[in-house]
Amino acid sequence: EPEVTQTPSHQVTQMGQEVILRCVPISNHLYFYWYRQILGQKVEFLVSFYNNEISEKSEIFDDQFSVERPDGSNFTLKIRSTKLEDSAMYFCATYGQGDGYTFGSGTRLTVV
Amino acid sequence: GENVEQHPSTLSVQEGDSAVIKCTYSDSASNYFPWYKQELGKGPQLIIDIRSNVGEKKDQRIAVTLNKTAKHFSLHITETQPEDSAVYFCAASPPGGFKTIFGAGTRLFVKA
Numbered sequence: 715e716p717e718v719t720q721t722p723s724h725q726v727t728q729m730g731q732e733v734i735l736r737c738v739p740i741s742n743h744l745y746f747y748w749y750r751q752i753l754g755q756k757v758e759f760l761v762s763f764y765n766n767e768i769s770e771k772s773e774i775f776d777d778q779f780s781v782e783r784p785d786g787s788n789f790t791l792k793i794r795s796t797k798l799e800d801s802a803m804y805f806c807a808t809y810g811q812g813d814g815y816t817f818g819s820g821t822r823l824t825v826v
Numbered sequence: 827g828e829n830v831e832q833h834p835s836t837l838s839v840q841e842g843d844s845a846v847i848k849c850t851y852s853d854s855a856s857n858y859f860p861w862y863k864q865e866l867g868k869g870p871q872l873i874i875d876i877r878s879n880v881g882e883k884k885d886q887r888i889a890v891t892l893n894k895t896a897k898h899f900s901l902h903i904t905e906t907q908p909e910d911s912a913v914y915f916c917a918a919s920p921p922g923g924f925k926t927i928f929g930a931g932t933r934l935f936v937k938a
């Protein structure tokens with residue numbers, strides 16, 4: 715069964731540092747997403763990406779966040795200057811016609 | 827903005843009993859309603875979904891109903907088993923697939 719792969723599974727970073735979270739989408743999916751889940755809370759939409767550009771973003775996705783597909787396969791989320799409140803699980807998801815949404819297993823980001 | 831309300835937040839049932847989780851959504855344009863199961867330390871896994879042109883869908887012990895007029899949809903799990911214990915999230919998505927709004931989740935405990 716096709717999978718969405720996320721790396722790393724766990725990232726610890728100092729406050730103020732930049733982090734890049736990586737995702738390998740399912741190959742024939744065209745819509746890509748990042749979601750965030752603070753421990754014990756609901757899954758929150760961050761951003762959607764289609765046709766090499768952001769199609770929609772939430773209020774959480776401010777200037778500190780960016781996404782790109784640097785090589786046509788990986789889909790990355792960058793946080794430029796991490797804050798303590800950025801600590802959460804970050805899920806990449808992809809959407810394909812007939813498959814629906816498929817989530818990766820997440821990256822646990824801990825900002826210290 | 828768009829919102830999805832989910833109830834109850836916690837549900838405890840005896841093995842073999844049925845479990846029902848209910849959601850309401852605010853965006854009348856939503857036309858895709860997935861349900862996800864999230865086990866500890868894992869990403870959400872799609873278990874069933876329904877589109878707005880269908881009132882009910884069933885897959886073995888799991889069924890989902892949709893009332894578009896009332897903007898309600900529900901998940902029904904029959905003959906529950908201990909391995910059904912997890913957090914279940916409902917979600918609603920508008921046409922275009924760009925954004926999915928999640929409910930707050932229901933923690934289901936199935937007691938053996």
